Amino acid sequence: MFVDRVLVKVEAGTGGSGQTSFRREKFAPMGGPDGGDGGRGGDVIVRGDRNLTTLLDYTYRDAWKAERGQHGEGSNRTGRSGEDIVLPVPPGTVVRDAETQEFLGEVMEDGHTILVAKGGRGGKGNSFFVTPTHQSPREWQPGEEGTARTLELELKLIADIGLVGQPNAGKSTLLSVISAARPKIADYPFTTLSPNLGVVPLSDHRSFVVADIPGIIEGASEGKGLGLRFLRHIERTRMLAFMIPIDAEDWQAELDQLRHEISSYSTELAAKPFCVVFTKLDLLGEHYVPDIEAPGAFGKYAISAAGRMGLDVVLDAWWRELLAMRVEAEKPARDAQFLP
Structure with a gap:
């Protein structure tokens, strides 16, 4: 529990x-x-x-x-x-x-x-x-x-990447495929009732931590759905991955709604680096990244966790962004070593 x-x-x-x-x-x-x-x-x-x-x-x-x-x-x-x-x-x-x-x-x-x-x-x-x-x-x-x-x-969970999306966006499936975590997966909304953490192993002994946050619906920042109880867990993440299912009715509206709930909850959280990940790519049978407006995003990707499509690309992108953030955070300490 x-x-x-x-x-x-x-x-x-x-x-x-x-x-x-x-x-x-x-x-x-x-x-x-x-x-x-x-x-x-x-x-x-x-x-x-x-x-x-x-x-x-x-x-x-x-x-x-x-x-x-x-x-x-x-x-x-x-x-x-x-x-x-x-x-x-x-x-x-x-x-x-x-x-x-x-x-x-x-x-x-x-x-x-x-x-x-x-x-x-x-x-x-x-x-x-x-x-x-x-x-x-x-x-x-x-x-x-x-x-x-x-x-x-x-x-408040500490993770490198927080998976943010509406219920049944494929967050738990992705976490189960890229890590040893075994969250509950089912075809009905709000299957995930509590956050899950998973360590994602890469080559050369590299790894990072991903958090699967329960689904966010409209009004979550006001306490609707699972609401504020789990939104606070995203505060500890270094960056966010907004997950949009490829079969969503309106990709842009879904992303805008997710970003609105995040910014309504915390302006500091909304300022974190983020990317857009389209899920369930296997429904199309081909690789396709939809055109969507996401100002400030460091990337847009399309994956199928179940079909193991596009995972290497998005994991490498996450690692590069985390590495760049780490270098930037260490820069003041390195500069101080050369001060007179």
Whole structure:
């Protein structure tokens, strides 16, 4: 089951209390205060784990509490700090405070961590309060409480290419052919109810990730159909492939409608590089790329996933575009190396 949004209650550990203690030794009858400090409470940390692809685990357990710190002891012994709790999430997870909607961070890669609830500080023991005029203090401090909050975890898939199209445009079929992913395929609309990721292998150890997004219909940017729930997954893609079935009634109107829904949802998303891919070419029995207006597109292609037609051309085009984007992104860093 694909789960991309959950609410999780977390509570960091309370700090241990300080100790009131005085030395009691055979040859030190006037031993001074030696109460130790309390230990720090454990933190709650969110960490990226590339082995995860969903937030499903947090539907089974939605409350997490870190260990509290131990109290201080005599002989100036500080209490043991509480163990931290680490919540593993898939890369691409956005973390917010559910009550205030405060943005706490975004896990973008494996091992990336975000501190979401800080453990309480341990209290001071009576040895901390010693002064020249107050040499036998009995004061001590209780430990501070750890932060408690409800987190909203929202997963946005990270992929190089997002397949965008209306229901039954052939997105799932294409993904199943070019990768090892096995999305559900059927001849009725909205077969795909959750996004699917697939790694596309090329020669020379090259590869990239493609995301199959559930069908977008008119009004999706306003929540119609599967709507906003899955449009946000396209935000993480580097570029878009608008997929138009060759048997569509009006190719231009279908492309315009898809681009309108994307731009209505996010102008930043609409500015990403894109291409147009006509699918189901096997219905024509010949290679034909329809003439369509797509200003700014880096290419127009026609394929048949079922008939394995035109796939090499479009995959090579995607790779070249991704490579060019990578070179462009690295250019500022290279230029900085030669600055005086």
